[in-house]
């Protein structure tokens with residue numbers, strides 16, 4: 001489904017991504033891990049069109065998408081949730097999740113403002129779908145709460161709701177468990193598994209919590225200093241000596 005070919009990203013003298021190639025299969029839960037500064041978030045920035053690659057290509061279903069602006073990438077069904085929450089802080093949970101529906105709305109601004117006829121029916125249908133998503137993430141009872149009034153763990157779920165509201169085929173999730181306790185982390189892990197198994201979406205996950213990564217991933221890719229040092233199933237990755245060296249230092253080999 002997603003194919004990354006010889007991708008390089010340079011920030012001046014820094015090679016944040018260094019000639020990385022990999023493929024993600026449809027219906028996979030694929031994780032990207034690596035030490036701090038390994039290039040994981042930079043990879044998401046390139047995949048979503050936020051940062052143009054220095055060289056290399058990204059394809060979605062064979063179509064080259066590198067070079068597209070972020071809205072062009074979003075139109076092709078790729079959504080992202082951010083490591084540092086990117087919510088409208090003074091808006092409610094429902095309003096934030098509805099913002100994710102924007103790309104799916106057909107009616108123009110004038111009809112939307114007047115809230116007549118087809119525009120009204122469309123709004124109702126979108127709202128019903130968003131309510132389902134809030135229900136799925138178990139935050140439906142907070143729908144009218146302003147997001148900043150919610151605990152951090154719930155704000156992370158709102159971030160996920162906004163991304164899911166775009167009905168993505170490919171969901172990129174950046175450190176969803178950062179700052180969460182064990183119970184909240186287990187909840188997020190379960191939601192991501194359900195997104196794959198019940199919604200049929202493909203998930204690419206960046207996460208530092210290796211317990212969660214090893215538990216739920218079909219395959220794991222390891223980056224170190226922008227380079228790919230290993231890719232495989234969790235069982236293969238734990239046996240990979242280059243991966244151990246990246247995490248623990250060369251002396252373990």
Ligand SMILES: Nc1ncnc2c1ncn2[C@@H]1O[C@H](COP(=O)(O)OP(=O)(O)OP(=O)(O)O)[C@@H](O)[C@H]1O
Pocket residue numbers: 011014015016034035036037038039040041042043
């Ligand atoms: N806008 C930028 N300008 C210059 N250098 C950058 C920029 N963004 C990232 N970098 C550098 O690129 C490298 C990769 O950073 P990136 O944030 O992608 O790593 P990461 O694996 O996501 O790290 P973390 O786990 O800490 O989030 C680092 O050396 C970082 O300092």
